[in-house]
Amino acid sequence: MNLALWRKAIVESRALLAACAALLFGFQWVFVWVTSQVKLPAIATFLSDLPEYMQNVVGIPIDQVATTAGRIALSYIDPVVLVATGVWAIARGSDAVSGEIGRGTMEMLLAQPVRRIAVLWTHAGVTILGAGVLGCAAWLGTFAGISTVVLDQHVDPWRFVPSAINVAALTFFLAGVATMASSWDSYRHRTVGLMGGFYVVGLVLEMTGKMVDNLSWLRYLTFLGVYEPQVMVTDRAAAWEMTLNYNGVLLGLGALSYIVATVIFCRRDLPAPL
Amino acid sequence: MTSPTHSASPSIIETHSLGKRYRDVTALADCTLEVERGEVFGLLGPNGSGKTTLIRLLMGFLRPTTGTATIDGLDCYRQSVAVHSRVAYLPGDARLFRRMRGRDVLRFFSDVRPGGDYRRALALAERLKIDLSRQVAVCSTGMRQKLALAAALSAQTPLLILDEPTASLDPTMRIELVAMVREAKAAGRTVVFSSHVLSEVEEACDRVAILREGRLVHVQDMARLARQHRIRAQLSGPLAPVPEALAGQLQLTANGQRQITIETPGDLAPVLGWLAQLPLDEVLVEPLGLRAIYDRFHAQVPE
Numbered sequence: 394m395n396l397a398l399w400r401k402a403i404v405e406s407r408a409l410l411a412a413c414a415a416l417l418f419g420f421q422w423v424f425v426w427v428t429s430q431v432k433l434p435a436i437a438t439f440l441s442d443l444p445e446y447m448q449n450v451v452g453i454p455i456d457q458v459a460t461t462a463g464r465i466a467l468s469y470i471d472p473v474v475l476v477a478t479g480v481w482a483i484a485r486g487s488d489a490v491s492g493e494i495g496r497g498t499m500e501m502l503l504a505q506p507v508r509r510i511a512v513l514w515t516h517a518g519v520t521i522l523g524a525g526v527l528g529c530a531a532w533l534g535t536f537a538g539i540s541t542v543v544l545d546q547h548v549d550p551w552r553f554v555p556s557a558i559n560v561a562a563l564t565f566f567l568a569g570v571a572t573m574a575s576s577w578d579s580y581r582h583r584t585v586g587l588m589g590g591f592y593v594v595g596l597v598l599e600m601t602g603k604m605v606d607n608l609s610w611l612r613y614l615t616f617l618g619v620y621e622p623q624v625m626v627t628d629r630a631a632a633w634e635m636t637l638n639y640n641g642v643l644l645g646l647g648a649l650s651y652i653v654a655t656v657i658f659c660r661r662d663l664p665a666p667l
Numbered sequence: 668m669t670s671p672t673h674s675a676s677p678s679i680i681e682t683h684s685l686g687k688r689y690r691d692v693t694a695l696a697d698c699t700l701e702v703e704r705g706e707v708f709g710l711l712g713p714n715g716s717g718k719t720t721l722i723r724l725l726m727g728f729l730r731p732t733t734g735t736a737t738i739d740g741l742d743c744y745r746q747s748v749a750v751h752s753r754v755a756y757l758p759g760d761a762r763l764f765r766r767m768r769g770r771d772v773l774r775f776f777s778d779v780r781p782g783g784d785y786r787r788a789l790a791l792a793e794r795l796k797i798d799l800s801r802q803v804a805v806c807s808t809g810m811r812q813k814l815a816l817a818a819a820l821s822a823q824t825p826l827l828i829l830d831e832p833t834a835s836l837d838p839t840m841r842i843e844l845v846a847m848v849r850e851a852k853a854a855g856r857t858v859v860f861s862s863h864v865l866s867e868v869e870e871a872c873d874r875v876a877i878l879r880e881g882r883l884v885h886v887q888d889m890a891r892l893a894r895q896h897r898i899r900a901q902l903s904g905p906l907a908p909v910p911e912a913l914a915g916q917l918q919l920t921a922n923g924q925r926q927i928t929i930e931t932p933g934d935l936a937p938v939l940g941w942l943a944q945l946p947l948d949e950v951l952v953e954p955l956g957l958r959a960i961y962d963r964f965h966a967q968v969p970e
Contacts, residue, residue: 397778405766497762501815504726505779506752663728665719666762 395507402519406485410523413481414530421531424468425538433459433545446604457627461546466626469556478527478564483588485520486571489513490658491578497666509659517651520568528561555636556622562643563620569650576654579664619643679704679826679857684734687720694720698883700876702859707852709872710861713965716878718861722830726756755822759831761815769799769814776818788821808835820847827851827858833867845871869957877964884964895955898929904946913941930955
């Protein structure tokens with residue numbers, strides 16, 4: 394283990410991690426407060442008037458959304474959470490190889506007596522720790538909200554732990570795929586573009602699969618098919634089984650991506666600084 | 668030195684039929700050379716001649732398409748970590764971590780390398796007049812190059828590879844760098860020095876390899892070159908035949924109708940007697956110089 398590499402990776406990433414974690418923590422807290430401001434009967438009436446295909450997008454039965462815990466659970470599929478975790482995962486993953494090559498710093502780094510695998514895994518280690526931090530920040534925000542805001546119904550904050558784990562697993566998976574793309578690429582902006590496209594296509598497949606019954610099989614083609622933190626809260630009986638299965642898929646595919654990234658990076662030619 | 672010698676060979680660098688191709692482009696072909704321990708070895712050639720590819724192959728950044736390269740008996744590609752513990756490297760356009768301050772850059776490179784010497788790096792930075800409090804992002808290109816130079820030279824490795832190190836340095840710093848190369852040689856270190864500036868190479872190097880279109884075309888011993896001379900003169904009469912003792916050694920070239928150029932391979936003394944008998948005016952005797960050797964392979968041919 395090279396402490397200098399760890400120090401560098403932490404220093405380079407701490408500002409982004411702090412910003413994303415603060416955003417998630419604050420957002421979850423505020424979301425709980427907003428939830429407390431809207432009365433349950435009003436929400437239930439509003440939701441039941443929505444077209445069925447829109448109700449499907451929520452991913453949980455409307456009667457569950459009308460509960461306090463169900464509405465708080467929706468915060469985990471809010472675009473703010475998806476953007477914050479996506480920004481961390483794609484920014485860090487794309488930086489791993491193509492970012493360093495694009496800035497020309499990879500050459501100076503690899504001229505030192507350090508293994509390529511150490512360079513990549515140190516970077517990945519900090520990214521994965523960050524994914525865990527973001528999951529914790531999201532849960533802590535929910536916990537802080539539930540602890541400080543007066544709600545219509547009693548809500549156990551520990552019910553949101555599987556959701557927070559799902560957030561961390563999704564971040565790990567995205568970071569793994571971004572690192573794999575980065576390990577093959579030499580231009581960070583292209584890696585970011587590829588990952589942006591990957592994310593949007595995944596989102597479109599997920600939404601289409603949910604909205605159109607005949608196309609529900611599309612959800613098997615996207616990573617968002619195994620991202621259902623809201624269901625992990627509302628379906629208490631299946632919560633831990635889902636946690637194992639869904640997160641197993643995300644963590645497995647993420648780990649596979651990191652392995653492929655390692656193989657590519659350790660075998661590729663290092664181009665001259667651009 | 669941080670690393671004990673691994674090989675007993677007098678050569679620290681050996682390449683055999685080394686080559687690198689990118690699809691249809693041959694960046695380096697069939698390069699066989701040896702660099703002896705303790706010498707300063709220059710690489711000369713225009714852009715695209717293969718100097719940087721050769722250096723990148725030695726650094727293990729590129730996988731060779733053909734042949735092998737070893738440093739201190741270690742395969743440059745397969746044993747690159749062990750090789751890097753014996754090599755300090757400075758690229759022509761060194762890019763450093765933009766958010767770090769100069770002091771942090773030196774600290775990082777000292778810490779990342781086992782046996783790194785931060786104090787030595789600071790001393791070098793002082794000698795090179797680097798402002799270590801500034802962030803890399805706001806440093807000029809020359810300042811960044813000096814910072815990278817301090818980081819590279821602070822590593823006490825037996826081999827230094829400098830790829831066009833003076834490209835963005837001012838004349839004062841170029842002189843300082845050549846002095847540092849000499850000091851490294853005096854300390855027993857081997858230096859590979861690539862440059863476009865003939866005078867620097869001439870001043871610093873013991874031997875020089877000239878590359879052209881990805882091929883090693885000539886290796887020049889600089890001590891031998893220093894003994895070679897070029898005589899330019901105007902002929903005022905017919906040219907007497909070259910004596911048998913000198914035939915085959917001298918290179919005669921007639922430039923125009925009356926002007927001749929004679930290149931001598933070594934000691935000038937045996938030639939002077941013959942020259943004295945020739946009908947020559949406006950005789951100019953000068954050391955041959957690296958430029959003449961370089962021009963043999965890279966002279967601009969008028970269209």
